[in-house]
Amino acid sequence: MPVAERLTDDDLELLGELGVEIAPDQPSAHSAREQRIIAGFEEIERFVETHGRLPQHGEAHDIFERLYAVRLERLRASEECRHILMPRDSRGLLAGDAPPETALSDAALLAALGSEASAADDITRLVHVRSRTAIKAAEEIAQRSACKDFALFKPIFDNVQRQLATGERETVKYQDNALVEAGHMFILGGQKLIVAEMGELFIGDHGRPDRRLRVVYENATESDILLRSLQRALNKDKASRRITKADYGPLFSAIATEDDLPTGYIYVLRSNSADPFIVQNRAVIHKIGVTAGDVKSRIANARTDPTYLLAEVEIVATFKLANINRKKFETLLQQFFSSARLDLALQDRFGSAVKPREWFLVPLDVIEEVIERIKTNTIDQFQYDPTTANLLQT
Incomplete structure (x- = not known):
């Protein structure tokens, strides 16, 4: 396969969109020693830019600030360092007096940090100075x-x-x-x-x-x-x-076709239980389920079934489904409203405790809105707030 001799503008744009770094780093004109000096000075410049002042000595200041203060004074005192740094000292940081006698040395500051400085340490071996590559990566x-x-x-x-x-x-x-x-x-x-x-x-x-x-x-x-x-x-x-975004499959078809495969119904029920709590909150307590068959047949024995709170129920809404996994859809709805699940324990006819899992404290209009959000594939932008009984955009 032929290889292009050079990258075209289209190539550069494509690589740029992919986030690929295409411009090779230019070789440095400075020696490793000079790069260490420059890197140490740049850290002092960043401190000044962040805090709006020179680093200072004293126990009241951060240990790294005190280290920068010592470093700056040593850079000022070194003719070699001043020669390297003066062309890039736009803030005039190198103008100043020699370090006072009371200033801590790098070794003393490092000791306070739990580190040891070797006898060979000098101004060209500034400690706690990242390489220029590491600095660039961190800034990225x-x-x-x-x-x-x-x-x-x-x-x-x-x-x-x-x-x-x-x-x-x-x-x-x-x-x-x-x-x-x-x-x-x-x-x-x-x-x-x-x-x-x-x-x-x-x-x-x-x-x-x-x-x-x-x-x-x-x-x-x-x-x-x-x-x-x-x-x-x-x-x-x-x-x-x-x-990826949540993929619920083709939940609803905008237009019915001969190829549609009926897969059931979403149904919303309301309980006619005489339980005081249910009576007080009847308008917002709903069972949300999915069935493959007839909804009326499904609820025929509600009075004896703890799933239906051992009481008659009324159908308040149904939605026909086509070409979807109805169980997956039911799971989606119930997970979305999980924060509003009705916490109620009942005894079945054998005296065993049963906690129905498909009843929620959710108004009917909110259920209808959530179904509509699922149809438009925007449900992942919302969450249900049980304290206000509303959908909130995330």
Whole structure:
């Protein structure tokens, strides 16, 4: 097979969309010694940019800040370091006095950190300095912080975990589809994540479009990683996966055809029990089920069946199903309303305790809305709030 002599613009664009880094790193003009000095200085610059001031000595300050303070003074005092760093010192950090006699040495600070500095340590062997490659990788991933509104996302992660277990969702290799959009979910580094928000489009490195994302992780942290950085991370992680949207199959047909195979009915029942709690809440207590046969035949012996609360029931709604796995659909409905399941124990005719599992504290109009959401394949964007008896958009 012939091999292209060079990448075309179309090739570059395609690779860029896949999040593949295509521009080779330029060889450094600095020696390893000089790179260590520059890396140490850049960490001090980041501290100043973050805190708006120079690092300071003193027990009241973080041990790393004190280490940066000592490092800056030693860089200022070294003519070799000043020669290397002056062209890149845009903030004028190298202007200052020699270190005071009371300043702690690197060795003393490292001792406080539980580390030991060898006698060979000098300014060119700055400690706690990451390589430029490591710094770039860390900046690509972006620093995570605590997700303050994680309570909004936890039900999503919990629901997705249940759907993965039941087969309503599955995971596929990320490389099969590089698309990243708001609401998409992935597994990266063994953790599930959701793309919660996407920022404004801008032109990034190599003239390619990029966005700043808000990504929330299942361990209650979040990051503002760049879109292309997330794509690169997903591509580099050989175990990364895309979590598919819930697939419920062809639940309903918009138009009936001769090929439709009737698979049953969704039915919604209301109990005529004389139990005080049921009487008080009769309008919002419903049984949701699916049957392959006639609903009226199904409830003929309700009075003697704990499944129907040992009382007569009335049919308040039915929905015809076609071309679907009715059991899977029933499971979906009952899992969606699991937070509102009726907690009631009854005794059957043999005196055994029975807890019916298909009765829920849900208004009829909400049940109808959920069925409609399933038809439009948007149910994964909602959750049921039993305290307000409403659907909430996630």
